[in-house]
Amino acid sequence: MTRTKLSAPSQAATSDSIAQALSLAIHEHRISPGTKLVEDELAEIYGVSRTVIRASLHSLSHIQLVEIRRNKGASVASPSLVEAHEVFEARELLEPRTAHCAAERTTSTDIAKLERHIDDEHAALEAADPGRALYLSGLFHNEIARIAGQATIAGFIETLVARSSLIIALYWRRESALCEKHAHHALVQALADKNGKLAEELMRSHLVDLHSALDLRERNGRALSLKDALLQ
């Protein structure tokens, strides 16, 4: 429940910290796909000049969380259905193998950390904060990639997870993320048992499950004002 400080920062906001704040807000669905991100507006919100906002936005555009069109400015990315499928197919290619590697290298500290993630996620759900739960569920996947110790692939997975958040905002069908709780739990168990084969299979089916829960129904469009979304 410790909402990380991401609002008007007491200390100097750097380009990276702003990018992270924006990324979090997008992850948590406080700003929705397609939202226009005006430089002046953000500059005022974060109390910095457009220069540093610009850098942040470019940063986010590189991981395709925001889309920048020349002379048109930046908006939160709004992945097409094709892109959505691509992202999940890429995850299905990368993550099972990564989970396998992770199983062979997991320490007890890692397990504890993963279990805390699950607890936090559960707590967020109970607190009726589905955005945060989704964010934490993403962290869970990133954490596994980190454990596997392949920084390069972990980086790819991180961007895929981030984009998944956009995709879920746009194309999600089912109601709850409760289904995930069991999947994540089972995965942690497999990792703890150092059962690579099982971890790989669980991850694969988990992703297939997520993927199949997407639907054509588009545009889940309630949008907060930027100020309300960012300065909470």
Next chain:
Amino acid sequence: MTRTKLSAPSQAATSDSIAQALSLAIHEHRISPGTKLVEDELAEIYGVSRTVIRASLHSLSHIQLVEIRRNKGASVASPSLVEAHEVFEARELLEPRTAHCAAERTTSTDIAKLERHIDDEHAALEAADPGRALYLSGLFHNEIARIAGQATIAGFIETLVARSSLIIALYWRRESALCEKHAHHALVQALADKNGKLAEELMRSHLVDLHSALDLRERNGRALSLKDALLQ
């Protein structure tokens, strides 16, 4: 000190075009890993302000072709041995599967394009321009990823290929890239025959071959001045 204040572009240099020019120079080993990239210097070379150079450098840092350290500036990235192995392991995970997909979607136009790539590469080798040959050989891999039609994964592969170029500059053991010629030819043939299984296997062994040609011997250090390297 021939101060030709114009670079390659006679037309207005944009942030993207400069990033591409730098990327090409790095690909072709005209600037070597570790080279310091001073903003003022580049600004003068390309006839733009530091603002746009900055954007270019940040762009390249996102794909890990250059490394930016706060208050220290940018240099051409210099991947460690661990990173080198990671990059190739990632390629071994992604590219064979991608080649398989590509085989199922290859058109005759694609084949023609790939064959032209090989010819160009060969020509570059004969012209004693190994840098360019290496660049073209990278393009070959990118092209296959593009054919496979998974833009997301193709993007990943593109960054991996780019980083491979740095790695080859640092850790390459064997003399020639001739071994590649046959490998690439065989791959094209498999694609033309729409033999996915074979394409996958050929790609895998090709990458393993490349990977095993790396060595611990570091720092292949002849460095041109930036001006000489960029204003060709």
Next chain:
DNA sequence: GAACACATAATTGTATACAATACAAGTTTT
């Protein structure tokens, strides 16, 4: 000669000013 302190230069970080472009609304023309 090595280690340190300090001044100076080089370089990056950030804010701001201005130019270029896109957007919206109103006006004219047909």
Next chain:
DNA sequence: AAAACTTGTATTGTATACAATTATGTGTTC
């Protein structure tokens, strides 16, 4: 009225000025 043009405003693109930080060189001390 619809299309084309005009004007005004909002927004982005780029250059520049200045502040903050790091690198460099010089002299002093031991």
